[in-house]
Amino acid sequence: MKRLLLFSDDQLWVRHTPEGPSCLFDADPAAFALTEPLPAYAAEEVFAAESAEPPAPGAERVSLRALFDLVTPQRYAQAGLARQLLHWRRAHRFCGACGAPLQRHATERAMVCPACGHTAYPRINPVVITLVARGDRILLTRKAGGLLPFWSLVAGFVEAHETLEQAVAREIAEEVGLRVTNIRYAASQPWPFPNNLMFGFTAEYESGEITPDGVEIAEAGWFGRGDLPPLPSRVSIARRLIDAFFTLA
Numbered sequence: 001m002k003r004l005l006l007f008s009d010d011q012l013w014v015r016h017t018p019e020g021p022s023c024l025f026d027a028d029p030a031a032f033a034l035t036e037p038l039p040a041y042a043a044e045e046v047f048a049a050e051s052a053e054p055p056a057p058g059a060e061r062v063s064l065r066a067l068f069d070l071v072t073p074q075r076y077a078q079a080g081l082a083r084q085l086l087h088w089r090r091a092h093r094f095c096g097a098c099g100a101p102l103q104r105h106a107t108e109r110a111m112v113c114p115a116c117g118h119t120a121y122p123r124i125n126p127v128v129i130t131l132v133a134r135g136d137r138i139l140l141t142r143k144a145g146g147l148l149p150f151w152s153l154v155a156g157f158v159e160a161h162e163t164l165e166q167a168v169a170r171e172i173a174e175e176v177g178l179r180v181t182n183i184r185y186a187a188s189q190p191w192p193f194p195n196n197l198m199f200g201f202t203a204e205y206e207s208g209e210i211t212p213d214g215v216e217i218a219e220a221g222w223f224g225r226g227d228l229p230p231l232p233s234r235v236s237i238a239r240r241l242i243d244a245f246f247t248l249a
């Protein structure tokens with residue numbers, strides 16, 4: 001019997017076990033329409049698959065963000081990979097060059113076109129996210145649209161033919177009208193919502209007045225340890241950069 005991580009849209013089925021919450025189910029991958037083998041982890045054979053129906057009595061749907069608090073970091077990383085690969089498979093049924101149905105590559109994790117040879121690999125979109133410091137205070141922003149109940153760091157997609165550092169400087173200039181200096185790489189994090197790779201940076205304020213662009217960013221300000229607003233969850237690299245700054249400060 002194989003073990004499966006089962007998704008319903010972008011949520012994962014989770015069941016309660018005597019050992020705690022588990023997102024693994026014993027089933028035959030062939031019973032599911034879309035399945036994807038995952039790299040071996042702890043000598044298990046695990047597949048990602050989709051299931052609209054509960055795979056076991058009492059199973060509940062949990063968002064990937066919420067799963068972070070329920071399982072080990074290794075299992076959470078595996079679930080993130082699973083979601084990313086299923087999203088890729090769903091979005092690569094047909095060739096982007098000639099429109100023919102794609103087939104699974106014989107040896108690589110890729111989809112290949114039998115008509116024109118075009119090969120599609122799992123796509124990753126690079127995103128930069130930056131903690132900007134001004135003395136012992138940091139720049140936090142609240143997104144426009146009012147959807148998120150917390151403040152976070154400036155982030156944005158890297159554009160074609162741009163270095164990561166150039167993307168950091170451009171995003172900060174565009175979204176809040178500031179110039180920064182001393183841009184330094186800090187850490188990275190896969191962010192499977194659905195297929196981003198976050199590059200975390202730190203930078204220092206150089207010049208300018210905070211001017212939220214009103215499109216991406218509704219409000220922005222400088223915050224110190226004693227007056228922090230609601231922050232992103234510990235699952236995010238944003239929170240790790242913020243926590244690291246105030247631990248070291």
Ligand SMILES: [Zn+2]
Binds near residue numbers: 098099
């Ligand atoms: Zn083709």
